[in-house]
Amino acid sequence: MEEKNISTVYDPQSVEKKWYSFWEENNLFHAEVEADKQPFSIVIPPPNVTGQLHMGHALDNTLQDILIRWRRMQGYNTLWMPGTDHAGIATQIKVEEMLAQDGVSRYDLGRDEFIKKVWEWKHQYGSRITTQLKSLGASCDWQRERFTMDEGCSQAVREVFVSLYEKGLIYQGNRITNWCPRCNTALSDIEVEHEEKPGNLFHVRYQVEGSDEYITVATTRPETILGDTAVAVHPEDARYKHLIGRSLILPIVGRSLPIVADEYVDPSFGTGAVKITPAHDPNDFEMGLRHELTQIVVMNADGTMADNAGKYAGMDRYECRKALVADLKEQGYLVKIDEHSHAVGHCQRCSTVVEPMVSKQWFVSMEPLAKPAIEAVTSGEIQFVPERFTKIYTNWLDNIRDWCISRQIWWGHRIPAWYCSCGETIVSREDITSCPKCGGTVEQDPDVLDTWFSSALWPFSTMGWPEDTAEVKQFYPTSVLVTGYDIIFFWVARMIMMGLEFKQDIPFKHVFIHGLVRDSQGRKMSKSLGNGIDPLEVIEKYGADTLRFMLITGNTPGNDMRFYWERVESSRNFANKLWNASRFVLMNLEGFDPSFKPSEEKYTLADRWILSRYTKTVTDVTRNLERFELGEAGRLLYEFIWNEFCDWYIEMAKPRLYNKEDGEARGTAQYVLWYVLQNTLKLLHPFMPYITEEIWQHLPHQGVSIMVSPWPEAQVELADNQAEQNMNVIMETIKAIRNMRAEVNVPPGKKSEVILQFAAQAIQTVFSNNLQYLRTLAAAEPIEILSADAAKPENAMTAVASGVEIYMPLKGLIDVEKETARLNKEMENLNKELARISGKLSNPGFVAKAPADVIEKEQAKQREYEEKRVAINERLAYLASL
């Protein structure tokens, strides 16, 4: 084999591209519908077409790819549906920015031309994010790649909109909604981020008409005074009861305002009197409806003051605030300005302070949809992992408000509603050109839908719905949805509602939630902070496997994690370790015939031990994958490969490999190395797809690729507790000898004479058959076995393992003081432990109630420690006699 020339350092760059193309060329990612095969499907959370791969994507897609690759190896008909999202506002902004470089605005182009430009942009740059996903190793079925604005998805959107409209679950209304003056569009409630900010509470007095009395009201937004149409007080408030029904004179404007009574007003807050601006505040809007107040719009869509604002018209809202406060003060209406911290809503996308505004928008009636969506989760049909997100989800749905779905932008799914001058509104599956009622010309609603509207349909729109396709039949509901907790409301909840409404079935069985990847100080990675780490940079420098492994280890589902380059290096080191262990195996596989199956009795203790550890690792890794504990599964593999396979087994196999005389022994060692390595590679493959493929292809193997090789099954017959127990004592002994050698600074090249004495014949036999391990791994030479009744050696260091007394005679005299201190320390530990155990065993409650195996375990430990204590005591007595 030519593998001898493989570099000692694993170089991901030279292998990753090669294998990804190989997988694609062999069509290994593609899933055909095979009705008789058990399906496993995931739809990707579609990244924005404008997006660049960030750490969040890297984590999210690594988790999905691990699940997909694992299930594929298990033999499921596995579909990972990829695609991208048209990302309405984000993409529109992106293209507008590009046009702005040439001094062109979207209005210069007009709607149709602009949308053409966006499509051009999409065709040119839209595949950037998917290319980046490929470099991560994502095994998506790219032949099925979808886009939320492609024909199929658009048809699904149209069908759902019209159907909900027909059911009365979509309606149009003049209501108060959140408005972003910068984006110039309405927003849904969850697109508004509230931030507690110090502000002012302005107290302004309004004079009672025909009286000297004043009522003082408080407001955080004095500019809205211009739109006041009433003042409300609590009906039982003694201070104001006599004024209810009378009127006030609105300062500056001079308008007459009725004083109304409303339960909403909290008499204990502020002055107990509230100014009412129905057009610019959600509560006031409601009260306005109750008291039939007029709505006076004083602000424009772009945040400037409207004509109704009189002399302030045209001013920016904050300019107006300043000017108005100055005027109020000057004219004696301003009573005081208090400091007041309150939550201000900001546009999620551009951080501009949002204004509540009255406008005509389309809404989805949420309550009827929310009820079954809650039920699907509380019944356990859909399970959140971790479970605690269930509560967050249901709390939100319990208090849900209607969803404003119309957006005043151009890029997106156009609302399928047409208006005729005759007053007719037509909502239609097919585009129409004339009014079905009067035959007049119609005009389509200029607005588009909230981007999340199409995302909500993703699990079935990608599979061809509303057609009753074979894909829908086989792959819906999907198996699991993997996403961050930040879009549970935006996306997860809405998919569940839409799935239940239109498929009469849940969209997925599990929702696997992960946290955020933060920077090393725990801060969110963000563009503005400039603290983001580019996953592509990590891939370039360390490889995708390293990035993947780093992302999934050392954290638990649902929790945030921090990014450290040190952790990247640690993962890289692991890859390198595996690489070199594999090189070692390959270099020693000369003459190996993979069809050779060693006979049982040729297995050494080390063979039986590693095979036992291996089969238990299969069980544990598989179990943890089933429970979505991917980090724990990864950690188990790390420990098995490094601490057991590399640190011990390879070292123990060496003598047999180097001795070419005994062909059968050598063949057996080769077989076990090969068997354990190639199966462990399979277990690791979902986590580190590239390096495992590279190594696997070098090993004798069957099949095209490790990624479609069968997932290892635990083999009960390989589990061998006796072998593990015996190995543990031998390892314990080796460590004890190494420790003594280090204690007295024996140079590594120098052998140490070792004398062993055993508590029982059984353990002595185990050692007699395996002394070579002590020779090679502890530099013990010569080794003498003392009979149980023989006198202890003098002038020797002492250690005690389970059932074994270990003596290391010294050429010079032993340092009595140091040796005594060392043994005393050991003694102290033993005494502490023994005290704990005997405390337990003498507790009648423990003996009566603890399970038998727990008691036996404690008793066994007690015997073992007692023995050790006797041995050490003897030795201490001997030392004292010197």
Added chain:
RNA sequence: GGGGUUAUAGCUCAGUUGGUUAGAGCGCUUCGUUGACAUCGAAGAGGUCUGCAGUUCGAGUCUGCCUAACCCCACCA
């Protein structure tokens, strides 16, 4: 105002149904180029698991409270 998360070694974190002398990585100390690997190996130091109380034969693990940090939701002007 509601709800949630976290608190374990110097740092970042694991610890799966309660039962091992509580673990890892990084960092630290000492030694090491023995034919896979210095991106490595060997030995070692380092923790009263935030605090208090409770349940239990037994608590890092379950319950309650305290403290601290963080997050989400919410129309008190």
